[in-house]
Amino acid sequence: MSNEIVRPQLADIWRIARCHRDAPHLGQLSGVTYNPVFVLGEHRSGTTILYKLLALSGSFNYLTAYHTLHYGQLLANHDNGTTAQVCQELNELLRSLGVSTRLVDEIEFTADYPEEYCFVLQDRSLSFCLRRRNLRAFDQLCRKLQYTGDPGRQLLLKNPFDFDNFLTIKRLVPSARFVFIHRHPLFTLNSILQMVRRNWREGNVINQLYSPTYARLQGNQAFTDLMQWLLKSDSPLQLGRRLMARRIARRARYYRQHIAELPDADYLSLRYEDLCRDPQDQMARIFRFLGETPRHAVDYAPWIRPRRLDLLPDLKRVEATLQRRFQTAITYHGYDREIT
Numbered sequence: 001m002s003n004e005i006v007r008p009q010l011a012d013i014w015r016i017a018r019c020h021r022d023a024p025h026l027g028q029l030s031g032v033t034y035n036p037v038f039v040l041g042e043h044r045s046g047t048t049i050l051y052k053l054l055a056l057s058g059s060f061n062y063l064t065a066y067h068t069l070h071y072g073q074l075l076a077n078h079d080n081g082t083t084a085q086v087c088q089e090l091n092e093l094l095r096s097l098g099v100s101t102r103l104v105d106e107i108e109f110t111a112d113y114p115e116e117y118c119f120v121l122q123d124r125s126l127s128f129c130l131r132r133r134n135l136r137a138f139d140q141l142c143r144k145l146q147y148t149g150d151p152g153r154q155l156l157l158k159n160p161f162d163f164d165n166f167l168t169i170k171r172l173v174p175s176a177r178f179v180f181i182h183r184h185p186l187f188t189l190n191s192i193l194q195m196v197r198r199n200w201r202e203g204n205v206i207n208q209l210y211s212p213t214y215a216r217l218q219g220n221q222a223f224t225d226l227m228q229w230l231l232k233s234d235s236p237l238q239l240g241r242r243l244m245a246r247r248i249a250r251r252a253r254y255y256r257q258h259i260a261e262l263p264d265a266d267y268l269s270l271r272y273e274d275l276c277r278d279p280q281d282q283m284a285r286i287f288r289f290l291g292e293t294p295r296h297a298v299d300y301a302p303w304i305r306p307r308r309l310d311l312l313p314d315l316k317r318v319e320a321t322l323q324r325r326f327q328t329a330i331t332y333h334g335y336d337r338e339i340t
Helices: 009-017 023-029 047-056 065-069 071-080 083-096 118-125 132-148 160-172 185-202 205-210 212-218 221-231 239-261 272-277 279-290 313-317 319-325 327-332
Strands: 036-040 060-062 154-158 177-182 267-271
Touching (some): 009 083, 009 205, 009 212, 023 071, 036 160, 047 272, 060 132, 065 083, 071 083, 071 132, 118 132, 132 160, 160 177, 185 221, 212 221, 221 239, 267 272, 267 279
Parallel strands (some): 060 154
């Protein structure tokens, strides 16, 4: 995929996401309640596959690509009985753009792809995280999902950007509960670097669908060249890698320092590696924690496709340095007691 803005349809997609067709229907949200469950973890730590597995159970209302790209007309579509038709049209558009997976991996991307709420927040408050200033927008999002979904289901949400923001979330949404997923930080960094380098080398149509700002930046050759230079594997500065490693270490430290401030009954923590080794057992743990029984019997194992843990050559060269930077997190999560 090229770094250019890919199709004229992008403008129509952005217009639909920001339309106000739901305005006459908003009064119907006044009595809608929700008790959200947040799936949180570092980027590329397994949040997507965990969110997907939970969604497959049929036990939750959750945000999808359709909800994100048609946010301004969710209530109107629901009340008019046109949701299925609009989802079909969105799938046809994605096919026309050559989008079948989410590009950074092989996970299928369609209208019902379980998506992150950061895109809805960013579009309305210029923040990818839940803050007091965008709480009203977040509240409306949750009510829309519950109203258009099954009111008897719990609300499931995901946002890696909020991994080091869970205390703020708990203050703003006291009923919130959390499922945290962790991955060995060295391989988390490895995966993030691969993703970001690919995005700025080849472009990412999905990010362009969600964000006009991202699309403009991808279409700006000077900015694209700058990002590629910052992320180069043979750069003597290795600035991109250094900044990402620092961020991973900082966010992991926030978790360690503040997790005890959450009541034990409000969170569960697991490792991506354990989910890959025994998905049925780990999913059973989560359902016990949430007090849920899966509505659909799911064999989770076929959905887990862990890839070889081969470090990028530039990370391999500084592996010992990175191990020292991440040592506290490695020890905290028990990675130093096993072969990774």
